[in-house]
Amino acid sequence: MDFIVNYLSFFVIQAEGPDNAAKMFKHYQTLDREEYAESELKAFLDGEFQRIAKRKAERHASTENAPTKIGRFIAEPGYELDSNPNYNLFQRLRTSDSKEQYHGFADELVRLYMDAAAVRGGALILVSATPNKVTDEPLLFVLKCDFEPKIARIADERQLISHVEMAISARNMKSIQYPLMPEEGMIEPWELKIHQASHARYFEDFLRFVSYEKAMPELMSEQMLTMVHEYMEEKWQGQGGEERQQEEQQYEVWAASEKRGLQEQWTHEQVVTAAEKLVEQQPNLSVSFKLDSVSIKGPLTDFGQAIHFATYNGRYIALIEGDAFQFDRSMSPVELLQPPDLLEVLELVGRKQIPDNAPESAAPAAAGKPPLDEIPY
Numbered sequence: 236m237d238f239i240v241n242y243l244s245f246f247v248i249q250a251e252g253p254d255n256a257a258k259m260f261k262h263y264q265t266l267d268r269e270e271y272a273e274s275e276l277k278a279f280l281d282g283e284f285q286r287i288a289k290r291k292a293e294r295h296a297s298t299e300n301a302p303t304k305i306g307r308f309i310a311e312p313g314y315e316l317d318s319n320p321n322y323n324l325f326q327r328l329r330t331s332d333s334k335e336q337y338h339g340f341a342d343e344l345v346r347l348y349m350d351a352a353a354v355r356g357g358a359l360i361l362v363s364a365t366p367n368k369v370t371d372e373p374l375l376f377v378l379k380c381d382f383e384p385k386i387a388r389i390a391d392e393r394q395l396i397s398h399v400e401m402a403i404s405a406r407n408m409k410s411i412q413y414p415l416m417p418e419e420g421m422i423e424p425w426e427l428k429i430h431q432a433s434h435a436r437y438f439e440d441f442l443r444f445v446s447y448e449k450a451m452p453e454l455m456s457e458q459m460l461t462m463v464h465e466y467m468e469e470k471w472q473g474q475g476g477e478e479r480q481q482e483e484q485q486y487e488v489w490a491a492s493e494k495r496g497l498q499e500q501w502t503h504e505q506v507v508t509a510a511e512k513l514v515e516q517q518p519n520l521s522v523s524f525k526l527d528s529v530s531i532k533g534p535l536t537d538f539g540q541a542i543h544f545a546t547y548n549g550r551y552i553a554l555i556e557g558d559a560f561q562f563d564r565s566m567s568p569v570e571l572l573q574p575p576d577l578l579e580v581l582e583l584v585g586r587k588q589i590p591d592n593a594p595e596s597a598a599p600a601a602a603g604k605p606p607l608d609e610i611p612y
Contacts, residue, residue, distance in 0.1 A: 236419060238284040238364040240271045241373055242334060244341035246359045248349070258349055260359070265338040276360075279405065284364055284376060287410045292428050295517065299450040302432040305415060306445040307425055316425060321444040325413045325427070329363055329375050337363065344377070351437035357381040358403045369420040377411035380404060407432050411442075455513065455520060460490060462509050466501075497544070497551070507539040526553050548585045 244265040251257045271277060292303040308319040316322055324344055331337035341361045348359065360378040365371065380403040408430075415426035427445065429438045439447070449457070463486050471479045489495055501509075513520055514536050522542070523532035531553060533542055543554040562570050 236285050236288060236366050237368055238281070238374075239268065239367050240266075240277075240280075241268055241363040241365060242266065242331060242337040243271050243276065243363075244338055244361045245276070246341075246345050246361075248345075248354060248356050248359055250354060250356045258354055260345055260349060262338070262342065262345075265334050265341065267334045280360070280362070280378075283378070283405055283408065283410075284362070284366075284374075287376060287412050287428075287430065288366065288374070288416060290428070290430060292430075293451075294448050295454055296448075296450045297452075299453060301450065303428065303430045304447050306427050306429055306439075306442060306447050308427075309444050309446050319444050321442050325375050328361065329373050329413075331363065348377075348437075348441050351440040353437040353440065355381060366416075366419075370416075370422060372414075372422050374416070375411075375413045379409040381407065409438065411438060451517065451520070454517070456490070458513055458516070459509075462512070463490075466505075503539065503544075510535050510538050524553075526551060529553075531555070547581060548587065550584060550587065552584070 242265065245263045246260050247263060248258065248260045266274060266276070290303055292305045293301070294305050296304060308316060308322045310316060310318050317326075324340065324347070327340045328337065328344065331340060344361060345359055348354065358378075358380045360376075360380070362376040362378065363373045364376060365373045383402045383404045409432070410430045411427060412429075413427040415423040415428050417423060427442075429442075431438050439445075448454075467479070467483065467486075475482075485498075489498055510522075518536075520535040521532055522535045522538055523530070525531070531542070533555075541556050543556075545552045545554060560570075
């Protein structure tokens with residue numbers, strides 16, 4: 236995907252003092268198509284446009300701190316896209332028809348950007364570029380390059396080494412792309428893509444009229460709490476009193492905990508049904524857990540199919556079934572194993588003694604049930 240740069244404005248931001256409180260910016264140059272083609276910036280930036288445009292972003296990110304996100308312009312019900320001030324500024328930059336006009340709108344954007352709380356020094360480059368082979372629509376790129384301190388280069392025989400005080404690098408470049416192009420040639424005017432590979436979320440702070448979809452863990456947690464609420468309503472039918480309150484408090488503690496153990500509240504069928512409802516809305520959901528020191532992660536669709544939980548002789552068992560093992564990295568003796576029959580493994584587990592100091596979670600509740608090792612297979 237090749238890009239033709241229409242206009243480019245180059246600004247330098249300087250931030251000094253505690254928490255970069257003293258901030259100022261300077262406009263260095265605004266280039267049109269011909270000037271960009273002859274500038275040193277062409278070699279520096281040409282590959283970045285394609286890299287940014289092709290960078291994948293999930294609408295519901297896998298983590299809350301995902302560096303690449305899709306944002307959507309906010310509009311009140313009944314109002315159009317042009318009621319959003321962030322959109323209007325981006326659109327003015329995209330449709331500028333002169334270098335002077337582009338510089339004016341770019342200056343307006345930089346002044347808004349400077350109000351973001353975590354802005355640091357560096358270069359801020361605003362580019363209008365058209366991927367002419369796939370669409371005639373120009374894309375707007377907002378690029379932030381941090382300063383690279385203490386860079387030295389070989390100068391000449393008289394001054395062997397010279398220091399570059401304000402060098403910039405494309406490494407860890409932050410970027411905004413508008414509009415979003417989910418596929419080549421497909422333009423989504425309501426959405427943009429941001430990439431900020433750092434803990435500072437100043438693009439989100441700067442774009443105050445852009446919203447972002449919830450990350451997958453947060454979305455899944457909200458849907459789970461909705462299911463728990465429905466389960467409680469169905470179970471108690473408006474009754475319950477103190478006993479219901481105790482159960483509700485137990486679920487609240489569970490939901491608020493960072494590290495959670497197995498609750499042993501729902502049947503296998505209830506869990507499978509709830510998992511199916513979640514997967515209907517988000518097919519790529521995963522389930523991850525640790526059993527003591529062993530970590531497991533797999534598709535939520537595999538629970539009840541290829542991933543099973545059980546108890547045996549007072550211990551938890553996670554059973555994973557499949558057609559073939561695959562090992563990575565360094566070799567281990569485990570790879571040479573000829574697996575025994577499952578019943579032999581269960582016999583081995585059954586002979587284990589539960590330590591007296593074992594945590595409560597290591598001894599599953601079995602009140603009212605016969606010992607599982609006495610159930611015939």
